Amino acid sequence: MNFFGTAAVVLSVVAFAVTYHWLxxxxxxxxxxxxxxxxxxxxxxxxxAAYYLHILREHAWFYTLRSWPGSEFLVVFLGCAGGAAAALLPRLLLGLPLFAVLLPGVTPYIKPLMAPLPDPIFKESWRGDVCLQSTPSTCGPASVTTILRRLGVDTTEHAIARAAFSYAGGTEAWYLARYVRSRGLSAQFDFRDTFxxxxxxxxLVGVRLGGLGHFIAVLDLHDDQITIADPxxxxxxxxxxxFQHRYVFTGFHMVIRRGPPH
Structure with a gap:
């Protein structure tokens, strides 16, 4: 369970009630x-919440903001705004602004609860120095595992998937960045037109396979030869x-380096 997300939603409802009664x-x-x-x-x-409608252009600043621990609590201001709106409406319409608070507040955290990944599904399978994904939705954790092992950090796909709240539909990259930083490394987002x-x-690089999103690890480039680890x-x-002919690139990069977290 995402503790920060759950606590943030609860506090947003409290903020709604307090603001409403005060105003x-x-x-x-x-x-x-x-x-x-x-x-x-x-x-x-x-x-x-609007991110999940897939109508907004992705930006590095958005991913960076979401990767900050505690950014979930920004939803408390939405609770305050809902309470202020409710204070301007007749009491019979109180449920409308409350619903407007709960819908975007809960949306970012509901999918892992609806489609969780059971522990036995993780196999921790390796091909040489590359972690192979155990499920269709853990390409991100597997790719980050490969990169972190390469940088001297001992971890597993299962540990990263749990820390990043992976579910049957995928893994959100900002939680991967949090995990990377928790292990003493830096993680920075970059969006470009292509790789x-x-x-x-x-x-960690975003690509598309058959119209579906996929993460791979791009490890090194020497002259014209690139080393990749596809989970x-x-x-x-x-x-x-x-490399550029094989994959369709989304433009997403999460660069992982040794050094203090950014």
Whole structure:
């Protein structure tokens, strides 16, 4: 269970109730000003939920913000905004702003609860120095496991998948970044039009296979030869041209390096 996410949703409901009861006896002007202020502060949490509609362009700053431990609690401002909105409405309509708080508040955390991965499914299978994914949805944890082992960090696909709240539909990259930083390494996001070694290596790179999202580890580049670790295939050495022809790139890079977390 995502403790921060659960606590944040509970606190957003508390914030809704406290704000509503505090503002209800105030003037309409005060209630309106508070709604505007809390509404601005609630924009990040609304953006967090809107991400799952897949209509917004992905940005490094968004992933970076989501990767900060405790960013879940930004939804508390949404609770305050909902309470301020409720204070302007008749009591019979109280449920509408409360629903408007709960829907985006719960959305980022509901999928792992609906489609969890059981522990026995993880096989910890390796092909040489490459961790192979145990499930269709743990390409991210497996790829990060390969990179971390290469950087001298002992870990497993199962440990990373659990820390990153992996579920049957996939793994969210900001939780992978949190795990990387918790092990004393740095993780930085970079979005480009296509794959670019200029973003830095080793890196977790997003690609598409048959229209579905997939993560691979790009380990090194020497001259025109690139070393990759695909959790479906193992380690391969390809020319940069061959690599770019094989995969359709999403532009996502998460660069992992030794050194203090960023």
């Amino acid at each position: 209800r006896p105030r003037s309409i002007a005060v209630r309106s000003c508070c709604l505007c202020g809390f509404g601005l502060l609630a924009i990040p949490s609304i953006w967090f 670019s070694p200029a973003a830095g290596l080793p890196a 479906l295939r193992g380690e391969e050495h390809l020319s940069l041209t061959e």
